Amino acid sequence: MMENEFYEDDFEQLLKEKADQFSMYPSKRVWHSIYNNLHPSRRWPSVVMCLLLVSSLILIGYLNTGENSITKQINNNTFEQTSYEIINQTNTSQKTNQKSTGTQYSGTYQKPPQANTYNNAFGDVITSESDFYTYTIVKSNRPVPYTSATVTDNKPITGADNNNQDIIQTIDTYIKSNQIFADIAVYTKKAESNAARSSNKAAPGNNSTNVNTENVISKLDAFATKQNSNTPEAVLSKLTGPLVKNPTTVSTAAENTDRKNEEKAWIENYALQNKTAAKKWKGRLGYQLYITPAVNYRKLTTNSKGSATPFANADINNSISQKPGFGFEAGVGLNYLVAKKIQLKAGVQFNYTNYKIAADESNHPITTTILLNDPSTGYSYSSARTSTTTNSFNTTAVQPVTLHNKTYQISLPVGFAYRISSHNNVDWYAGATVQPSYIFDGKAHIISSDLKTYVSDRSSISPWNLNVGFETYMNFKVGSYNLQVGPQVRYQVNSTYKKDIALIEKPYAVGLKFGLTKGF
């Protein structure tokens, strides 16, 4: 009772006082809405990050839909094939439950590693909803159940009995419906909020731990009634023995030790037989360092229209003195094993290309021309240049000089490698890459229109290009490393020069690749 003596004059005063005392705490979404309204520009980075995260998750999920996928393990698992380690707290007075067929079911209850946060038929594995996938993999790979020595007449719980099989099937349905995990999540949160709970307190019989166990069991009850069982407890005990609904025993130190040993044995066995899904991507991903010393060649062609110059009509390759030059590629990359025999590769690579031209150095600059193409009409025309070197093809050079046509490139190779064969620690691979390239520096010596001189023009080099690479190599496994050795051919798709230059050069390199790969 708030007011014993009340006067009407004070009514409004009362209302105001009590209304002013009243307050409520808003939910977080209110502030978030206000914030987003006041700072709209800050929303976009989070939207971008969300999109990136979702895309990454989708990609990871897609890449993991192979033969080792978790989903396939779950779907392939049949209830009859698993031998349950579902076990129960033994109680000698309720140890066995005789069925009409005479089959006995019993077992030993195994508490989860944490401090008894779980207490039902599935508590030996699952301690939180995040264990779902682990549980299902465990379920499909579980070894022969470990049974306590204290239990006599023990027998692996199998699906041999038809009635039991039905119960198992319905329980499986319950698991796969995910409702059990909603129940577990609710229970786990409640358990975590009670900081004072110890392992003994959570022993069977503690009503506070049964809050959600009741929920689980009630569902099992519903399934059990379909099987014409007498009572829910009888049904459950047929499968698992006496459960937590009315437990009477309390853990002893010896039983705790036994349970710990059982847990340890099971965990070790599981670790031995099963890969952990969390590190799946790491087992497939590796990084590579490589270098490819190579010899660079080139083939020249002309692209001219309407020109009568010697350049336009001659065989350029037989009109100049050129020699292959030394170059190399070096880079780092990532390899990802998408299938048993296929790797995807991507990385960053530095390229140096070079080939040589034999020429004769002149004592003074020479006025000359090079052939260019008019981009609007497509017709060729001669453009004036100066030169200090002459073509020494089929002549004896007075002052011989070697001109180096070279480029310095950065490439982003993307490709794949296919394992052709494998024997012991040696594999044979073949692969290909596409390499978008950026030429950030170089030297270019272009033959003149009359084929008599060379014009040096750095600006004639096109900054962007595309290369393709083909390789085959042997892969040697040495400890945790892989060594690769094998030949490689790298071919430039587009001309080195810009489109207005009538000369077309497409060099190619033949080299020997040495690589070192290690997994993450």
Place this chain on the structure above:
Amino acid sequence: MLSGCLRNNATAQEALYNRFSPRMLGVCYRFAKNREDAEDMLQEGFIKVFSQMHQYRNEGALEGWIRRIIVHTCINILKKNKKFSDSVDISNAHSIHIREEMIPSIMQAKQVVECIRSLPLGYKTVLNLYAIEGYSHKEIAFMLDIEESTSRSQYTRAKSMLEEILIRKKIIQKPRNKTNFLGAV
């Protein structure tokens, strides 16, 4: 904190919000139909507070200034939803049934607030504005687009209805009968 809000500093804005939002939500809750509507009113109100912060001239308490904006926002939302105009009609008052059984048995201020909320929308709004927020009937009439006389009569009826609820719920006792100088009631 105020200068930070004027500079559109998010930290300062959040601090101001955290300081005043509980009480302001209480204000909105008295006008709204439910908690969700109250939070919507609060959200819209605070957006206006921050966007009009430059208009605050340090005349009077900041809380009072914010409260006025919140109240006006609540009224505007009620008017916009067109739920309000029908409920102000006095002729409907007699047929209005108060769902007293919905008022939870909780203590102190929330009891009173819940009783206020149980009133019809028109009654509740006028009562909130006059008795609690301190607006005059003239101001209320202007805000709600009603006549001043309507506001007065609405308030009288709201007050008696609320009093009846509070007495029935035993939150307050029935006032003593007043007698005139002759001893008659």
